[in-house]
Amino acid sequence: MTSLTLHEVVADYGEGRVLGPLSLTLSPGERVALVGKSGAGKSTLLHLMYSHWRHRNAALIPQQLGLVDTLSTFHNVYMGGLPRHSIHHNLITLARPFRRDIDAIFPLLERLEIADKCWNRAGELSGGQRQRIAAARALYQAGSVLLADEPVSSLDGPQAAAAMTALTETYDTAVLAMHDVELALRFCDRVIGIDQGTIALDQPSRRLATSDVLPLYAS
Numbered sequence: 254m255t256s257l258t259l260h261e262v263v264a265d266y267g268e269g270r271v272l273g274p275l276s277l278t279l280s281p282g283e284r285v286a287l288v289g290k291s292g293a294g295k296s297t298l299l300h301l302m303y304s305h306w307r308h309r310n311a312a313l314i315p316q317q318l319g320l321v322d323t324l325s326t327f328h329n330v331y332m333g334g335l336p337r338h339s340i341h342h343n344l345i346t347l348a349r350p351f352r353r354d355i356d357a358i359f360p361l362l363e364r365l366e367i368a369d370k371c372w373n374r375a376g377e378l379s380g381g382q383r384q385r386i387a388a389a390r391a392l393y394q395a396g397s398v399l400l401a402d403e404p405v406s407s408l409d410g411p412q413a414a415a416a417m418t419a420l421t422e423t424y425d426t427a428v429l430a431m432h433d434v435e436l437a438l439r440f441c442d443r444v445i446g447i448d449q450g451t452i453a454l455d456q457p458s459r460r461l462a463t464s465d466v467l468p469l470y471a472s
């Protein structure tokens with residue numbers, strides 16, 4: 254994969270500019286944590302990245318997760334691989350999943366500790382379980398770059414670490430909006446701090462301590 258770039262992008266809602274102009278380059282193998290206080294523009298930036306990079310097989314975990322509540326955990330995860338299969342295969346899967354697809358997806362659910370919910374509808378699961386479905390969907394997609402908006406915010410410490418390990422082992426190139434700065438420094442090698450829609454910090458994680466990031470959260 255070659256580098257992914259954004260050049261002088263902006264985002265406006267109505268009359269108001271909420272992001273940019275902003276440029277950045279993401280090199281292959283680079284895992285970036287997007288940090289900054291609520292409303293800074295992290296989700297907006299991730300969606301801009303997705304709109305620019307989706308044709309390069311970017312995988313997105315949006316903040317609202319994008320699950321279909323009436324479908325099972327299995328089917329929601331299967332969605333990550335829809336383009337890999339024929340329409341005929343996808344239609345049959347809705348009614349009667351193929352054994353080989355179950356065999357591919359089940360280990361991902363086991364890894365994220367939701368295999369026992371494989372055939373439950375997503376709409377009847379907890380926030381943390383739903384977040385793990387969205388993570389499993391991204392693992393199954395195995396795209397070229399992961400764009401994730403607070404992908405482990407509803408998980409407890411060990412579950413969050415396990416999900417981050419799984420995601421970062423599958424995706425060596427990623428941009429992850431994170432509100433847990435310690436987790437961000439542990440799993441990402443570059444930190445970009447967003448403040449009022451602009452890049453206020455861009456440093457390798459190894460040069461940063463949690464305290465270096467805290468000024469971003471001052472009002």
Ligand SMILES: Nc1ncnc2c1ncn2[C@@H]1O[C@H](COP(=O)(O)OP(=O)(O)OP(=O)(O)O)[C@@H](O)[C@H]1O
Pocket residue numbers: 266271289290291292293294295296297298316
């Ligand atoms: N649909 C919308 N209409 C108008 N303004 C919006 C809309 N979505 C976001 N904004 C504004 O854009 C700015 C950036 O929002 P964004 O959701 O990108 O921030 P964020 O850093 O992801 O916040 P959080 O950490 O709370 O998710 C905010 O000022 C917000 O009010």
